[in-house]
Amino acid sequence: MKKFLALLLALVMVLSLAACGSNGDSEDPSGNEGGEPSGNQGETPADPNTLNVCLASEPDTLDPALNSTVDGATMVSHLFAGLAKWAQAEDGTLEIVADCATELPEGVVNDDGTVTYTYTLKDGLTWSDGEPLTAQDFVFAWNRAASTDLAADYGYMFELVDGYADMWATDDDGNYLNPDATLNVQAPDEKTIVVTLTTNVPYWNELLAFPTYFPVREDIVSDEAWATDPSTYVSNGPYTMTGWEHDSVITLTKNEHFYDAENVTMETINCYLSDDNNNMLTNFENGDWQLIDAVPTNEIERLQADYADEFFITGQIGTYYASWNINAHLLPEGSTLTGAEAEAAESEIRTALALLLDRNYICTEIGQAGQQPASSFVAMGMSDADGSEFYMNAGDPSDDYAGYYDVSDDAYEANYTQAIETLKKYYEFDESTQQFTNVPSITYIYNTDDNNKAIAEYIQSAWAAVGINVQLQNQEWNTFLNTRKDGNYTVARNGWLADYNDPISFLDMWTSGSGNNDVQFGRGDHESTAMYDLDLTPYGYEINITDGTWAETYDVLISTIKTCTDDEARYAMMHIAEDMLMSTGCITPLYYYTDIYMLDDSVQGFYCNPLGYKYFMHCTIGG
Amino acid sequence: MNSKLLWYIVKRILLAVATVWLVITVTFFVTRAVPGGPFLGEKAISEAATAALEAKYGLDKPVMEQYLTYLGDVITKFDFGPSLKQRGQDVIDIIGRGLKVSVKLGVTAAVIALISGVVFGAIAALRRNKFVDKIIMVITTAFVSMPSFIMGSLLLVLFALKLRLVPANGAEAGGLILPVITLALYPMAYITRLTRSSMLDVLGQDYIRTARAKGVSGPKIIFGHALKNSLIPVITYFGPMLAYIVTGSLVVEQIFAVPGIGRSFVSSITDRDYTMIMGTTIVLATLIVVMNLISDLLYKVVDPRITLE
Numbered sequence: 001m002k003k004f005l006a007l008l009l010a011l012v013m014v015l016s017l018a019a020c021g022s023n024g025d026s027e028d029p030s031g032n033e034g035g036e037p038s039g040n041q042g043e044t045p046a047d048p049n050t051l052n053v054c055l056a057s058e059p060d061t062l063d064p065a066l067n068s069t070v071d072g073a074t075m076v077s078h079l080f081a082g083l084a085k086w087a088q089a090e091d092g093t094l095e096i097v098a099d100c101a102t103e104l105p106e107g108v109v110n111d112d113g114t115v116t117y118t119y120t121l122k123d124g125l126t127w128s129d130g131e132p133l134t135a136q137d138f139v140f141a142w143n144r145a146a147s148t149d150l151a152a153d154y155g156y157m158f159e160l161v162d163g164y165a166d167m168w169a170t171d172d173d174g175n176y177l178n179p180d181a182t183l184n185v186q187a188p189d190e191k192t193i194v195v196t197l198t199t200n201v202p203y204w205n206e207l208l209a210f211p212t213y214f215p216v217r218e219d220i221v222s223d224e225a226w227a228t229d230p231s232t233y234v235s236n237g238p239y240t241m242t243g244w245e246h247d248s249v250i251t252l253t254k255n256e257h258f259y260d261a262e263n264v265t266m267e268t269i270n271c272y273l274s275d276d277n278n279n280m281l282t283n284f285e286n287g288d289w290q291l292i293d294a295v296p297t298n299e300i301e302r303l304q305a306d307y308a309d310e311f312f313i314t315g316q317i318g319t320y321y322a323s324w325n326i327n328a329h330l331l332p333e334g335s336t337l338t339g340a341e342a343e344a345a346e347s348e349i350r351t352a353l354a355l356l357l358d359r360n361y362i363c364t365e366i367g368q369a370g371q372q373p374a375s376s377f378v379a380m381g382m383s384d385a386d387g388s389e390f391y392m393n394a395g396d397p398s399d400d401y402a403g404y405y406d407v408s409d410d411a412y413e414a415n416y417t418q419a420i421e422t423l424k425k426y427y428e429f430d431e432s433t434q435q436f437t438n439v440p441s442i443t444y445i446y447n448t449d450d451n452n453k454a455i456a457e458y459i460q461s462a463w464a465a466v467g468i469n470v471q472l473q474n475q476e477w478n479t480f481l482n483t484r485k486d487g488n489y490t491v492a493r494n495g496w497l498a499d500y501n502d503p504i505s506f507l508d509m510w511t512s513g514s515g516n517n518d519v520q521f522g523r524g525d526h527e528s529t530a531m532y533d534l535d536l537t538p539y540g541y542e543i544n545i546t547d548g549t550w551a552e553t554y555d556v557l558i559s560t561i562k563t564c565t566d567d568e569a570r571y572a573m574m575h576i577a578e579d580m581l582m583s584t585g586c587i588t589p590l591y592y593y594t595d596i597y598m599l600d601d602s603v604q605g606f607y608c609n610p611l612g613y614k615y616f617m618h619c620t621i622g623g
Numbered sequence: 624m625n626s627k628l629l630w631y632i633v634k635r636i637l638l639a640v641a642t643v644w645l646v647i648t649v650t651f652f653v654t655r656a657v658p659g660g661p662f663l664g665e666k667a668i669s670e671a672a673t674a675a676l677e678a679k680y681g682l683d684k685p686v687m688e689q690y691l692t693y694l695g696d697v698i699t700k701f702d703f704g705p706s707l708k709q710r711g712q713d714v715i716d717i718i719g720r721g722l723k724v725s726v727k728l729g730v731t732a733a734v735i736a737l738i739s740g741v742v743f744g745a746i747a748a749l750r751r752n753k754f755v756d757k758i759i760m761v762i763t764t765a766f767v768s769m770p771s772f773i774m775g776s777l778l779l780v781l782f783a784l785k786l787r788l789v790p791a792n793g794a795e796a797g798g799l800i801l802p803v804i805t806l807a808l809y810p811m812a813y814i815t816r817l818t819r820s821s822m823l824d825v826l827g828q829d830y831i832r833t834a835r836a837k838g839v840s841g842p843k844i845i846f847g848h849a850l851k852n853s854l855i856p857v858i859t860y861f862g863p864m865l866a867y868i869v870t871g872s873l874v875v876e877q878i879f880a881v882p883g884i885g886r887s888f889v890s891s892i893t894d895r896d897y898t899m900i901m902g903t904t905i906v907l908a909t910l911i912v913v914m915n916l917i918s919d920l921l922y923k924v925v926d927p928r929i930t931l932e
Contacts, residue, residue, distance in 0.1 A: 057886070060709045068664070151675035153668050168671050225711045246720050247882030248794030272792060274880040278776070282784050282791040478659030478895050485667065495665065515667030 375403025744818025
């Protein structure tokens with residue numbers, strides 16, 4: 001027994017030594033030969049050539065075609081260069097400029113209405129391994145990204161390229177009709193790319209700067225695991241990936257083969273991978289990291305005070321809203337209304353319920369991050385035909401406020417009174433208690449998150465104040481997505497971030513067949529509800545429908561917008577689409593999203609775009 | 624005796640295999656029964672794209688067929704399949720990376736807890752009711768009752784933010800120091816208290832009194848007789864301690880951003896990354912089953928009075 005005890009102790013000691021030993025030589029997280037500043041003690045980083053940032057946790061993929069996250073897009077935008085890019089002009093504004101292309105020419109409209117663009121590549125473009133970059137690489141990359149084989153999340157970004165619809169056409173059994181179909185994009189020689197779009201869209205240049213449109217090389221991506229290992233990751237942008245310690249850090253090092261390398265000022269970028277906001281903040285506060293893309297919500301107030309020069313709130317094109325299931329019934333028991341009449345009544349009820357919410361309270365007391373109260377679904381930051389803000393022109397032009405209701409602080413009382421009057425038309429109101437007595441109980445669902453919960457509780461209390469019983473139900477993320485998608489709910493928390501600066505990205509999701517149509521427009525009972533009017537004759541179309549169904553009106557309107565080449569008419573029709581959407585009351589916008597980040601004040605030359613992508617290549621530290 | 628032990632081991636191994644198989648089967652069908660799927664996102668992809676992905680990963684086949692294929696691949700080829708979310712990566716590679724870090728964290732914490740727990744426990748018992756004993760008891764009571772997420776946050780603020788002695792990020796050099804301490808404190812305190820009470824118990828036994836009466840030296844009594852026998856309860860704690868460390872590391876890895884397996888385990892469930900859920904579950908289940916087996920065997924070896932059934 002004694003022997004055993006001695007053995008056990010010896011084993012324990014050996015194990016502990018082994019463990020400590022391997023602990024000591026734990027990997028250099030930067031993964032690069034030069035190493036990173038080892039000091040965690042200093043206020044400012046010792047190395048002005050290395051920027052330490054933390055955007056989010058481990059990205060699912062850094063394959064430009066497969067990526068669908070904002071943090072992934074930021075990294076991919078440093079690793080690759082497309083035909084166009086987001087750049088900061090002298091005056092600080094952002095613009096889309098040519099990147100690999102020599103210029104971004106206008107398209108040529110063909111006889112059949114399609115539009116053909118011809119691009120010429122700059123001289124001397126190469127991949128990070130020194131191989132020349134050719135027009136064929138773009139052709140290959142675009143066909144790959146749009147393919148059924150890859151089935152990428154953002155494959156639909158190519159839907160306006162001629163040929164995309166053929167690639168995805170299936171018969172009734174789900175078999176592809178044209179397995180050999182490709183996009184209508186050609187490379188007549190090594191430096192020329194010719195692409196044909198089904199229609200002209202104003203955001204085409206912006207798409208060229210979108211990661212899904214970046215080039216990849218066929219021999220590189222033939223290895224499916226190419227994008228997970230620095231040794232096989234060949235790119236063509238300002239940086240190359242020189243290290244990826246999974247779940248820990250991705251290291252980007254300046255690419256000397258990049259055509260514009262002389263203007264890339266930051267040598268090394270360490271993208272630390274963490275999703276714990278408290279941990280991110282600790283690393284920022286002790287000076288290890290210079291940029292963090294999220295902070296704990298309950299710290300916002302303190303950080304704004306303590307780090308006035310380092311705490312940033314920027315607009316992001318997105319809306320936080322509540323979506324209603326159009327097929328869920330809201331009328332009181334015993335109501336005799338049916339069909340279109342019932343739907344009209346419920347539209348009014350939903351709109352009234354939206355008026356009962358104080359959006360300023362939600363933004364300042366709950367969100368606390370500079371969110372703007374929303375009065376329309378298409379978010380702040382989207383431009384209109386004349387370059388002004390789309391949301392400023394939304395709603396009735398005769399109103400003295402922007403959007404569909406007045407969300408200013410002063411207007412709340414009037415909104416409240418109006419909402420009560422509307423609801424009185426349908427429900428019994430007890431004047432003595434100022435409460436409605438026969439509103440059916442409503443269940444609000446949200447996905448588990450502190451902010452969502454606080455907003456849900458506010459909505460519950462706001463409606464409870466007038467006698468409406470609201471039950472809250474939080475669901476785990478994936479279950480929640482499923483519930484919403486299937487329409488098994490009455491009202492749900494929802495949010496949408498645009499992928500490009502065009503209002504259509506907020507509007508085409510509500511067609512009856514769309515996968516994002518959580519409201520269930522044109523489905524179930526609503527499929528046969530004929531109550532919508534659409535008159536497009538002022539814009540030169542022979543479309544004038546009275547009392548049509550959702551599919552006959554909204555779906556038609558969206559497809560008309562998508563093929564319309566007259567900018568003015570196009571934007572006017574997008575306003576009509578939003579009017580239709582908002583008239584149903586199924587969308588209750590609460591606020592426009594903002595993006596919060598913290599940036600060390602020693603860093604200069606940083607910028608980010610409205611989609612939330614951050615750019616570090618022109619940064620310098622100190623000085 | 625030896626053949627009996629051997630038969631016991633064989634029996635236990637068979638039981639372990641059956642347990643793991645049961646875990647695989649239940650997990651497989653439960654993950655597919657819960658709502659949602661791996662290809663859902665805030666931005667829905669088209670039905671055609673979902674169908675294309677399901678066909679690519681074989682999710683369009685009947686669940687039973689998927690199950691048999693999966694089981695076959697795991698048993699015959701040790702192939703856990705590709706991750707459905709982290710495209711281009713195999714589950715086995717992702718788990719391997721995380722496990723390396725988690726095992727380092729867990730084993731170090733266990734060893735530290737064991738050594739320091741026994742030492743402090745013995746000291747406390749030998750200095751019973753003296754000042755040292757009281758101090759040790761007060762501190763261990765605090766550690767036993769404080770959850771790891773509070774302890775972790777406290778250590779993080781104190782040592783990483785205020786004193787800046789260690790990095791806050793678990794992935795950096797020296798970054799595992801705080802997570803190891805956080806994870807080790809609870810079992811250490813528990814073992815200290817266990818060792819103390821069991822040592823006090825042993826010190827009061829007749830055979831110790833006999834040894835003293837015979838004139839055996841103090842250290843010899845302590846190390847030769849008392850400590851050895853007072854460790855038996857500690858060994859029985861080995862299994863629960865391991866369970867604590869495995870579950871506790873999920874929290875600790877999150878607080879200190881340690882790139883271990885805990886994070887993949889949690890995120891795979893949220894993502895409905897079926898193959899990742901299966902992989903991490905199989906690995907963790909196997910780990911616990913094996914460790915419990917070892918713990919039971921050790922128990923038998925240390926205390927011959929125990930009979931194995």
